[in-house]
Amino acid sequence: MNMQSKQRCLLFVTIGALAACGSDATDGPDAPTDNQPAVDPAHFVAGGLKGAITTTSCTLSGGTTTTCYKIVTVGAPSNRTVGPFCPTKITDGSVAGMWIEGGKTYDLTGDFIANLATFYNDTKWKLYDAAGNINVTNSQVACEAAARPDVDPAYQNYCVECALSYYGGGVERTFLIPVNPVARKSGTGSVGMGGVGVAFDGIVLDGPAPVTAIKAAHTIAAFDDCGGHINAHAGYHYHAATGCSPSVTAADGHAAIIGYALDGYGMYALADASGAEPTGLDNCRGHSDGTRGYHYHVASAGENMFIGCFKGEQGTAN
Ligand SMILES: [Zn+2]
Ligand SMILES: [Zn+2]
Known part of the structure; x- marks a missing residue:
């Protein structure tokens, strides 16, 4: 019995509830x-x-x-390379990273990006140009402008990814x-x-991603298949455990x-x-x-x- 339990026992004795004091009777199963x-x-x-x-x-x-x-x-991580995150063309059938919504994970394919307006029932979603190229943040400036809480308007409708090479290969924590x-x-x-x-x-196993703000800017802060992505502040961090x-x-x-x-x-x-x-x-x-x-x-x-x-x-x- 720890000190806390003993203190509780004394309290119970004082108020005459001795029966509750034999063991950790006041501790629930959890x-x-x-x-x-x-x-x-x-x-x-x-x-x-x-x-x-x-x-x-x-x-x-x-x-x-x-x-x-x-x-x-x-x-x-020492056992793998992080990513991939964003697909590059809407015709790209291979799986890049993943997205999460409504308790489920979704493969980030070109098709998924092409169908975001339908997926979210919001015609403002359009992350690709007339040639089917997906808007992907492809520089440190772009990734940091798009990944900040108040997304730079120039980077709305982007698939956001950052590279560890922008941060010396990893952000020390x-x-x-x-x-x-x-x-x-x-x-x-x-x-x-x-x-x-x-x-x-x-x-780091991080707190919840601010998906409401991310989606309000019509951005996809792409995760890799291991549930991680990169930002300037936290470096590579997990938002989901997928067994990686x-x-x-x-x-x-x-x-x-x-x-x-x-x-x-x-x-x-x-x-x-x-x-x-x-x-x-x-x-x-x-x-x-x-x-x-x-x-x-x-x-x-x-x-x-x-x-x-x-x-x-x-x-x-x-
Ligand atoms: Zn257990
Ligand atoms: Zn994050």
Whole structure:
């Protein structure tokens, strides 16, 4: 029983509700457990890291001073080239990247781009010229003008892609993750723009893409088949888990772990070894079991999210 539970017991004794105090009776099935595994830095692929993972003193959002892993990433997967993203001609039948809409993923083909006005029931969508060439951002200036929140009007009706070569091959990122995750005493932490976790190839698992603004400018911020794309601020980052990044399978058939959330809880694939998806996840998309403690299962690739919120405390450097 942890300190938090003991404090709750004292409170219950005070108010005479002793029966609730034998074990962690006040913890529901989805609440973080006491037997919480530590983060395992060995899961990260060395090629995605800039040097070894180290430990550093950090302060959790609840005020506790503890130890965090400091993970510095190179911002490019070491096992593959990113992309492709946008098709170049509407007659191009091959699949470039992918797009997400309404909980589903769609192959980005020339045909898909040609049919956007129908797909979105909006005649303003027209990402190609009379010769069938698709408007693709093909320079750093173009990609940054099109990928910013207030899209440059000159780059409306573009398929947007950026290249890692604009950013020295990758945007270096530093993540602090508590070695031993600590559940928030109450409530949950909201998912912001700084990412929700790190995949084992060192690529950030980002918060939802701002698809409302992207679509309002009649742009397609193309993802590659791995659910990632590039911008100047975040470099290459994931918005969907499609099974590309390294994972560690579980001996008991549970879904494989694909990364850690910024609060230190494991982020697992959606489906287990038999293809079954978990039921009864909490609003953060987490639940607990005896082997993994509290952990998250990422959403399906079309949902434009990984997890709904943070159950644990995040750390900042001291
Ligand atoms: Zn993005
Ligand atoms: Zn699970």
